[in-house]
Amino acid sequence: MSAENTFEPTIIGFLCNWCSYAGADLAGGSRKHYAANVLPIRVMCSGTVSPHHIVKAFQMGADGVLVTGCHIGECHYLKGNYMTAKRIPVVKELLSFIGISPERLMLDWVSASEGEKFARVVTDFSSKIKALGPSPLKERVHGRAKEESKASA
């Protein structure tokens, strides 16, 4: 009998303003139940989410990073999500090579009307991260990250 997994992951979610964040609002407004592990950050377009933001999130102690944007062809800025779709697989490759599971980074498309999908994506991803356990970077460098952010303040 395995011990109950009491680990609650911290997931940073980059949600695009026009579709995903609205979808998240709809999920809340419709009183959908979903995991409370995602800390949402509203960005104007998923294409503005840089690899720098993603790795910084991991370095600061995130166990997982979720990036959601408009569906392909529906980007408010026309082609922003094309950049995201190309960029995220490359980031995953680098994460994997460094030794951080690429499954800790997820990209999905959530439109403004997909409140239910948002709830499902968040819950599923949270379960996945919970099963993966705390980020290996956390124990090794998180302490230093705190020291670094104090130094830069």
Added chain:
Amino acid sequence: MDYKTVLTVCPYCGCGCGMYLEVMDGKVTGTLPSMNHPISEGSLCIKGWNAHEPVHSPKRLTKPLVKKDGKLTEASWDEAIGKVASELTRVRDQYGPNSVAVLTSAKCTNEENYLMMKLTRAVIGTNNIDHCARL
């Protein structure tokens, strides 16, 4: 339309990494490591990589400055050196030789550092002498 590289040694610490200063139209504009140098083997530290920066910096001192009425004002070399000598003498005589400490620099030559050591021990009369590379 002039570009050349000048082989030299990094002026900072005692390592003595080999480097090239890039000179463009008479101005020192950059630094390259000496890739097959027997000591540094093509590496430089951050100080070495930026050794070219102070050369043409507008912040460089061009004349001796002496503090008069709380403000640094331009002075002659004689006045500046005279002031240093008289003040060091005054402090040594008033508070004793061990109230003076001397810190030399890797940017000085070995001979200059030797002179500083002699000045500190024989003239000022203290052994409070150290070198920036030890820090």
Added chain:
Amino acid sequence: MEELKKKAKQALDEGKIDGFLGLKLEGGEVSPFFVTKDNLAELEKLTAPDGRYSLGKILTRIAVKNPGKNIGVMVRGCDERAIIELVKASQLGTVKVEQYGVACNAKTAEKCNCPQPFPSHIDFGEKAPGVEHIELLTRLEGLTPEARLDYWLGQFSKCIKCYGCRNICPVCYCKECTLEDKNLVPGGIVPPATPVFHFIKAMHMADRCIDCGLCEETCPSNIPLRTIYRHMRKAMHDLFEYVPGRAAEDKSPLGALEEGGRLVH
């Protein structure tokens, strides 16, 4: 080399080029040098040694100060790939570049661990076979993620933040470098923000690295940087069939605002 010296001298005399950038051997030392009509005698020292410098990068610095000129460059395999990337990034638009292709010999190719020790157009030298020792890359790819993370964090902890990898890289041209961004890489701490510092460089190298190996050569801490960037190059090839330094007409998928890529879960 004698033929190249003659050809360069002729081009300078005829005014076909205003200056020639190459490597010289002087007093046992190899260094970059620039020849114009005013110092033609210097051409005698021209050499294609084992040692390398980022001639492409030096070319950009000369180009900025001398717009409108024609500049001849001695290009070996790595130099040509660097120039292709710099042209793509509009870093050499102000001058006309005349390339004198020199093929490296087998000894140099082995020393540089170079898969393509010759430019696409060879004016001088005999083509030698490419060399690709990827033992470390293969070994790391075979490790478990935990072991890999241990390995890389150990390597990154040696970093002294000299910025040598960035300074010597022929395709690092940004005036405002992300590695100096205080929010990502706080100042005053060594080793620098781990693994953020190296992650940033690796992501920027993914679609730019031309596999010259100068970064690894100059690193005072012997961090196997080239291995990371080689992995990224492989990823770019597998995902998008994109190879930096192959052709000036290629557009990096990470920069071009167009379709590509796919959802990955």
